[in-house]
Amino acid sequence: MKTILFAVRVSDLERSLAFYTAVGYLTLATIPRDDGSSLIWLRLPDEQSVSLELVHRPADGPVETGGFEHFAIEIDSLAETIERLTAAGLQPGEPELPGGPDGPKTSWLVDPDGYRIELVEWPPSGAPTFP
Template structure:
């Protein structure tokens, strides 16, 4: 069986990035200081069983657009999350969207300018995206 393990994100300033990711709820699981690709710090959210983000610090500046489009994090309450982030000086980088069924999204940016989409699912939605989110594509192969 194959599954996505985590995403590795290059960061310019490890301490600044750790402070940011901790402020949005990630905790450090462990780190490996000396690897061929740099200092690795493994992170996970409290509700995750496994590491989902790996910060890679190699003392080189990160050029926006050369690493990842965006990371997506599920939140229980957009309003509560935005209030908590504001207390750490983290503000949305766009006005966000809200649908009639209760789906809410907005973007914040980490210290290297990487966009992180916050998603509040509508009531009754699964914890992640499933084929039910694309009913017109049912019957196609899972790949």
């Protein structure tokens, strides 16, 4: 068993697509629906298949993001990623060390609808493993 993708509902499809493209996602497919809604499948360059689905359903009214805490993206270099995202016009947060100096480096980014994205650079020892 494995996770395939997760989906987020977005209020402005073009704005959200521009944001996630600036983050680094690639568009795989756009799927228009008969009811006026649409789906866009995205993946990051190192992923083999779709990992994020943007769901646009204008008839459902405003997007409310309460309850969805965040999702995380593993990156190679937090400093380089923050620099690239800032140059692209995004606003990543200041670097954090939630596990102390030997733990991961993180930063937070918020998409146009308020979904929080955690950027994670694992330490040289790698990601934690659990029994």
